[in-house]
Amino acid sequence: MVEWFVWVQVVIALVAGVSAVIVGLAGIKPNDYTLGATLLVEALLVVQLVMAAIAPALGNVATGSALEFWIYLVSAILIPPAAVMWGLIERNRWSTVVLGVACLAIAVMVYRMSQIWFVQLA
Amino acid sequence: MTIKNSSTASGVGRVLIAVYAVMALGATARSVFQIATKFDEAPLAYVLSAVAGLVYIVATIALVRSGPNWYRVALVAIVFELVGVVTIGTLSVADAVLFPADTVWSSFGAGYLFVPLVLPVLGLAWLYRVRNSQENR
Numbered sequence: 001m002v003e004w005f006v007w008v009q010v011v012i013a014l015v016a017g018v019s020a021v022i023v024g025l026a027g028i029k030p031n032d033y034t035l036g037a038t039l040l041v042e043a044l045l046v047v048q049l050v051m052a053a054i055a056p057a058l059g060n061v062a063t064g065s066a067l068e069f070w071i072y073l074v075s076a077i078l079i080p081p082a083a084v085m086w087g088l089i090e091r092n093r094w095s096t097v098v099l100g101v102a103c104l105a106i107a108v109m110v111y112r113m114s115q116i117w118f119v120q121l122a
Numbered sequence: 123m124t125i126k127n128s129s130t131a132s133g134v135g136r137v138l139i140a141v142y143a144v145m146a147l148g149a150t151a152r153s154v155f156q157i158a159t160k161f162d163e164a165p166l167a168y169v170l171s172a173v174a175g176l177v178y179i180v181a182t183i184a185l186v187r188s189g190p191n192w193y194r195v196a197l198v199a200i201v202f203e204l205v206g207v208v209t210i211g212t213l214s215v216a217d218a219v220l221f222p223a224d225t226v227w228s229s230f231g232a233g234y235l236f237v238p239l240v241l242p243v244l245g246l247a248w249l250y251r252v253r254n255s256q257e258n259r
Contacts, residue, residue, distance in 0.1 A: 068155050075151050079144060086140070094133060098140040105144045108235065 001052060001060070001117040009044045009110045016041055017103030024096030030087035031096075038087075038099045041106050042080035048110070049073060052117075064116035072116070076109045129252050130185045130196060138248055141241060142182040148234070149226045150175030156225075164225075170210060171225040174238075177202055181245070197249055204242035207231055211239070 016037035023034065052073065056062070062069050083102035087095040131139060153172035161168055177199050184196035211230035231238030 065155075065159065067159065068152075071151050071155050075147050078147070082143075083140070090136070094136040097134075097137045101137060101140050101144070105148075109148070 001048070001055060001062070001114055003114070003118070005048065005051065006110060006114040009041075009048060010107050010114075012037075012044060013041045013103045013107035013110065017100045017105075017107060020100030020103060021097050022100075024093050024098075024100055027093045028096055029091050029093060030099060034096050034099050035084055035087055038080045038084050038103055041103050042077070042084075045073070045077050045080070045106065045110075049077065062117045063119065069113055069116045072109055072113045076106055076113075079105055129188060129256060130193060130249065131188070135185065135248055135252070138241075138245060139182060139185050141237070142178055142185060142245075145226075145234070145237065145241065146175065146178035146182050149178050152226070167210075167214075167225045167228070170206070170227065174203070174206060174226045177206070185245075193249065193253075196245075200242045200245040200249065203238070204246070207238045207242065 016034075020034045020037065028034070052069070056066075079102050083099050087099050089095075129135075149171065153168060153175045156168045156171060181196055181199035181203065184192045184199055207227045207230060210225070210227035214225075214228040226234060226238055230236060
């Protein structure tokens with residue numbers, strides 16, 4: 001993991017999540033912006049996947065359990081597409097909130113992944 | 123999708139289901155990892171962690187489905203969760219050896235931003251509202 005990229009991911013996921021929850025509660029159906037933001041969060045996760053796969057070969061090794069890290073990453077990658085599919089099927093305000101919840105969950109999971117990678121003592 | 127006609131899956135209930143689905147995925151995946159790699163360290167805590175994951179899965183499915191039976195299943199699952207998070211939360215504070223800090227319900231779900239503590243309360247409030255709105259219909 002590369003630390004600055006983690007923060008880019010967390011901040012983008014937080015902004016996408018909070019704004020989707022707000023506009024969703026305001027009654028906006030899923031649109032190009034909220035769906036696009038969720039897809040951006042997903043794209044960054046895929047970039048993270050590639051980076052995390054390459055990093056150990058360059059000497060950047062997880063300090064915690066690599067298995068636990070990968071379980072988090074693979075679980076996280078499943079969430080935004082599920083939320084986007086939901087948003088395309090159910091065209092109402094709550095689907096926008098669901099997009100937001102998905103992005104916020106990703107923010108937390110990426111932060112937790114960075115803890116496993118950087119500061120695990122066990 | 124089959125959730126169209128389910129009263130517990132309408133409106134804001136959909137958001138509840140989304141959060142439950144995320145928790146089900148997170149808690150189950152984590153307990154599988156813990157049981158596979160360090161079961162001996164805290165067998166009781168990790169088994170309870172797996173049970174918690176399964177209860178989240180049951181609650182997610184029960185909220186998505188409609189009908190009085192699924193309503194009852196959702197109610198039981200959510201009450202179980204509330205009892206679980208309060209009991210395990212208290213025990214984890216009282217006995218740190220038996221319950222290491224890294225299970226879903228330890229320290230009242232602090233590792234999951236207290237979502238495990240808040241979620242069953244919101245779930246019960248939602249089930250109560252759904253029942254009232256059906257009786258008034």
